[in-house]
Amino acid sequence: MALQTPQHSDRNMALELVRVTEAAAIAAAQWTGRGDKNSADGAAVEAMRHAFDSVAISGTVVIGEGEMDEAPMLYIGEKVGQGGPEMDIAVDPLEGTEIVAKGAANGMAVIALADKGRFLHAPDIYMQKIAVGPGLPQGVVDIDAPTNENLRNLARAKKVDVSDLVVCLLDRPRHEQIIADCREAGARIMLIEAGDVAGCIATSRPEGGVDIYLGSGGAPEGVIAAAALRCVNAQMQCRLLFEDEDQIARALSMGITDPHRKYGIHEIAGGDVMFAATGVTTGPMLRGVLREGMGAVTHSVIMRSKSGTVRFVEAHHDFSMKTWSRA
Structure with a gap:
């Protein structure tokens, strides 16, 4: 592609990305509701990896399934694509493995692409996040501000009452204080079991039903969410959260120079980026994979920061015409 190539090439690449997420979503959907998150994830990883073979890039996975000795495919540093412009790739072949295993809402297959060196190389640790949608004054919320202050400022910018705001965050014991602060301020809460990429992205679309995303989740997922939000001029701030010195050392080895830095969205996913996602199970933004005879129907979204x-x-999809497996 690279992301600086002519506009028609960008459009072609966007469609290629969707084909990759479609393959992963269809493979994972076979395991919906079957209580086996590892098989669902493994099917998505394998399908996505093989689908990349036909994409005209020289891609390097910078956010993926772990280190080479931890993951057989889509590991950090793996080269994918059939050759072309050098690009960095952030993938989550199945965002919400437990969601899909339970047959719950909002499972997705997601990919983000950026020019080489423009994604934050985040270690697989926790990351504190705050995200709001587009069309708001820059700096309307701040990750270091108290929750009630952020909610008041956001309500003022949106010209609504705090009681009209919906706050999305993961349903985890570590978020008890944030939840209490939100409720004391009068805001409404949307707790999700998993899938914080979808939670962050929900702030960017009216149908998402979310005004602000708060709390901590996976750092790799934070990079992917930032890429999507970049495409629509939304706002996001993040900070890596370390549990011990070993994690700090790991981050330093990956190029993190200040472990306590507050990252803006352009520092997490810089330059021109693309994002694609296909629903595995139905959520506010995307419908899940629907089996249709000897085929399936998929619903995807493509975002481009350039435009x-x-x-x-x-x-x-007609499975009899596909070159990749649906199993």
């Missing part, structure tokens, strides 16, 4: 375009794609 700010958000496209939703419904695709009807």
